[in-house]
Amino acid sequence: MQYRFADRVARAPESFLDELFRVSSDPTIISFAGGLPSAALIDTQGIAQATREVMDGEPHIALQYTTTDGYLPLREYIADRYRRRLGLIASADEIQIVNGSQQCLDLTAKLFLNKGDHVGMERPGYLGAIEAFSLYEPVIDTVPLEDDGPDLAAFRKLVTETQVRFFYGIPNSQNPSGLTYSQEKRKAIAEILAGTGTIFYEDDAFGELFFDAQPRLPVKRYLPEQAVISGSFSKIVAPGMRIGWMYAPREILAKFNIVKQAADLHSNFLCQKILHRYLTTHDLDENIRKIVAVYGRKCRLMCDLFDDLMPYVSHTHPEGGMFLMATLPQGLGSRKVFNEGVRQKVAVLPGLPFYVDGGGTDTIRLNFSSATEEEITEGMHRLSRVIAGLSGK
Numbered sequence: 001m002q003y004r005f006a007d008r009v010a011r012a013p014e015s016f017l018d019e020l021f022r023v024s025s026d027p028t029i030i031s032f033a034g035g036l037p038s039a040a041l042i043d044t045q046g047i048a049q050a051t052r053e054v055m056d057g058e059p060h061i062a063l064q065y066t067t068t069d070g071y072l073p074l075r076e077y078i079a080d081r082y083r084r085r086l087g088l089i090a091s092a093d094e095i096q097i098v099n100g101s102q103q104c105l106d107l108t109a110k111l112f113l114n115k116g117d118h119v120g121m122e123r124p125g126y127l128g129a130i131e132a133f134s135l136y137e138p139v140i141d142t143v144p145l146e147d148d149g150p151d152l153a154a155f156r157k158l159v160t161e162t163q164v165r166f167f168y169g170i171p172n173s174q175n176p177s178g179l180t181y182s183q184e185k186r187k188a189i190a191e192i193l194a195g196t197g198t199i200f201y202e203d204d205a206f207g208e209l210f211f212d213a214q215p216r217l218p219v220k221r222y223l224p225e226q227a228v229i230s231g232s233f234s235k236i237v238a239p240g241m242r243i244g245w246m247y248a249p250r251e252i253l254a255k256f257n258i259v260k261q262a263a264d265l266h267s268n269f270l271c272q273k274i275l276h277r278y279l280t281t282h283d284l285d286e287n288i289r290k291i292v293a294v295y296g297r298k299c300r301l302m303c304d305l306f307d308d309l310m311p312y313v314s315h316t317h318p319e320g321g322m323f324l325m326a327t328l329p330q331g332l333g334s335r336k337v338f339n340e341g342v343r344q345k346v347a348v349l350p351g352l353p354f355y356v357d358g359g360g361t362d363t364i365r366l367n368f369s370s371a372t373e374e375e376i377t378e379g380m381h382r383l384s385r386v387i388a389g390l391s392g393k
Contacts, residue, residue: 012134016127016353023347030379032366033338033347035175035322039370041291042238043282050278054270062273068261069253070097070245071272077279078231078245085215089224096253096260099267101205101244104230105132105168107259108201108246112165113138120158120167122150124325124354124363126175126203129168138165140356145174147316149181149189156192166199172216173206173321176354176365180210180319183217190222199252200227208236208288210320211296225249233275235322236288241271295322298368298376305380312393322369325351328362329391337364340390346382 024031054062069075075092082090098104105128113119115137121129123142133140141158144151150169158164169189171181181189193200200219207215220227228248233241246256260266299318306315306326315326328334334350341347351363371379387393 008135008137011137013131013353013356015131016350020347020349023342029342029345029347030371030375030382031347032368032371032376032379032383033349034370035367036370037235037239037322038291038294040372041287041294043278043287046282047238047241047274047278050281051274053281054273054277058273062270064269066266066269066272068096068257068266069093070095070267071269071276074243074272074276074279075245077276078247082247086217086221088218088221090247093250094247094253096246096248096256097267097272098230098244098246098260099264100234100239100242101203101230101232101246102128102132103260103263103267104203104244104246105129106135107256107263108166108228108230109133109136109138111252111256111259112199118162118164120155120162120164120198121356122169122174123357124176124351124360125168125356126170127353129203130353130356133168142356143167145177145179147179149179149185152185152188152192155189159192159196159198164198166201167193168201168203169219170203170205171219172204173209173318173323175205175321175323176325176349176351178316178318178321178324180216181219186217186219187222190219190227193223193226196226198226202227202229204229205232205235206321207231209292209295209322211292211299212319213289213292220247228252236284236291237275237278241275242268243271243275292320295320295369298371298373299324301373301376302366302368302380305377305384309380309384310387310393312391313387323365323367325363325365328364328387329393330362332387332391333361334364335361336390337386341383341386344382344386346379346386348383 024034075095078095079090079092082088113136117138119138122145143154232244316324338350348364351360
């Protein structure tokens with residue numbers, strides 16, 4: 001049988017994730033290649049308690065179909081948190097519950113993109129977004145990412161000279177680089193976009209994970225009708241619940257809701273009920289403080305080990321999040337480091353899939369949230385031997 005798949009599938013970039021999952025499943029390998037939050041910091045007892053209370057209270061409702069936009073009390077909780085933390089004038093009817101913020105990538109692309117349309121991204125950009133957008137066959141235009149956010153000259157040129165449907169960015173602790181936009185660049189981006197037809201898609205998966213516990217104001221604060229934000233409970237409660245959201249103007253959500261309904265009717269209602277029960281009976285901020293303290297220590301440890309063991313390797317210095325990016329010695333390829341690293345039982349993610357134009361051959365992404373501090377120490381020693389052996393340092 002010869003299967004005839006849609007052309008878009010043939011044109012989609014080959015995913016590196018299968019190989020990554022294979023490597024990560026080997027218990028003898030210390031993996032910095034994945035993107036998992038720390039399993040040890042998931043409040044399993046609190047979630048179990050919330051589950052029991054939901055099932056003891058109204059199980060028949062929790063196990064029934066619900067509306068596509070999601071559980072209203074949960075949407076009200078999210079909107080209230082935006083008002084309290086960031087001073088945004090958010091309401092529940094501007095919030096749509098989704099299956100993790102990853103679903104926002106697919107549905108937003110489906111909503112806005114026709115084949116051949118232009119979409120803007122950071123360079124390097126998030127692998128999951130590149131894969132999701134590519135299925136809709138757009139032209140992906142990239143803007144170089146500097147230490148404090150996108151290159152503004154390149155950003156302005158893209159927006160003014162190209163009909164970009166939306167620009168996708170991660171202003172807070174970007175994946176893969178770990179870099180954070182300055183407040184000045186956030187304002188400048190809003191000023192450049194104001195009055196154009198381009199939407200700013202603000203992926204805020206890591207906005208709660210700043211090591212100094214100080215929130216950064218989003219681009220949407222300066223561009224309320226032209227920016228959308230996707231958020232997620234995966235990094236601050238539990239990824240397995242697959243609960244995220246889209247915060248957008250009502251006119252956008254009305255269409256987004258139609259696209260979402262065609263995809264899955266609604267997100268997991270049982271998990272929405274359990275999550276809301278958990279959030280209203282436990283101290284989320286205290287749990288976030290614990291997560292941030294641990295991630296901050298792990299990030300500093302990884303950075304210090306880079307500086308001590310591999311001073312010839314430059315790397316980013318994240319203010320928060322779960323990732324950092326390193327640049328290898330001249331002439332050393334990231335794929336070679338990956339292959340030799342797996343042989344020596346340490347895994348990093350080559351930078352190649354984060355670049356849509358063939359870049360990233362000399363960069364690697366490392367995750368510091370999932371491994372223990374002992375594993376980070378041992379893994380970085382293994383990585384230093386790999387890089388020294390391949391580069392002759």
